[in-house]
Amino acid sequence: MKLKNVLSTSVVNVSLNGESKEEILEELLDILMKTGKVSDRDEALKGLYAREKKMSTGIQYGVAIPHAKTKAVKELIACIGIKKEGVDFAALDGVDSKIFFMTLSPVDKTGPHVQFLAEISMVVKTEEARSKLLEASTAEEVLAVFGL
Numbered sequence: 380m381k382l383k384n385v386l387s388t389s390v391v392n393v394s395l396n397g398e399s400k401e402e403i404l405e406e407l408l409d410i411l412m413k414t415g416k417v418s419d420r421d422e423a424l425k426g427l428y429a430r431e432k433k434m435s436t437g438i439q440y441g442v443a444i445p446h447a448k449t450k451a452v453k454e455l456i457a458c459i460g461i462k463k464e465g466v467d468f469a470a471l472d473g474v475d476s477k478i479f480f481m482t483l484s485p486v487d488k489t490g491p492h493v494q495f496l497a498e499i500s501m502v503v504k505t506e507e508a509r510s511k512l513l514e515a516s517t518a519e520e521v522l523a524v525f526g527l
Contacts, residue, residue: 382498383527390414390458391518395479400431400468403460404445407481410458423451423483437470441477441513442503444496448486455484455491459521463513478503478512 390410397403404427408420417423426447430436437443458481465475480499484492502508508524515521 388518395460395462419451435469437468439472443468443476446482457482
């Protein structure tokens with residue numbers, strides 16, 4: 380899985396507007412809808428909410444990785460969103476989430492999803508990378524943190 384095959388400036392938003400977990404999920408999904416690769420918005424949203432109900436995708440250090448396996452996509456797609464003020468995403472460490480990576484992947488494929496999460500995690504585990512993401516004012520600056 381190469382991040383450059385999944386991420387581009389068109390799927391990065393450095394100033395999310397949502398004020399709640401639900402609003403952020405919908406706003407990120409709308410970014411993915413613009414790719415034309417999501418066949419059913421309601422189905423995708425249902426998958427995202429079901430995943431959040433099992434366990435929050437707010438991890439730690441202000442990062443959340445909302446994701447779902449869904450019939451609404453034929454290949455893994457992803458987007459990145461930044462909300463500098465943070466939103467309560469019920470993160471494991473109690474810190475509001477500011478950096479969001481949303482992925483949707485097909486129900487029958489596990490490999491790409493796991494690889495994508497591993498690659499993202501390698502970058503955002505450092506405080507320096509998280510700081511650069513939060514300081515970014517353009518999609519290009521966000522992608523540069525990932526060497527793209």
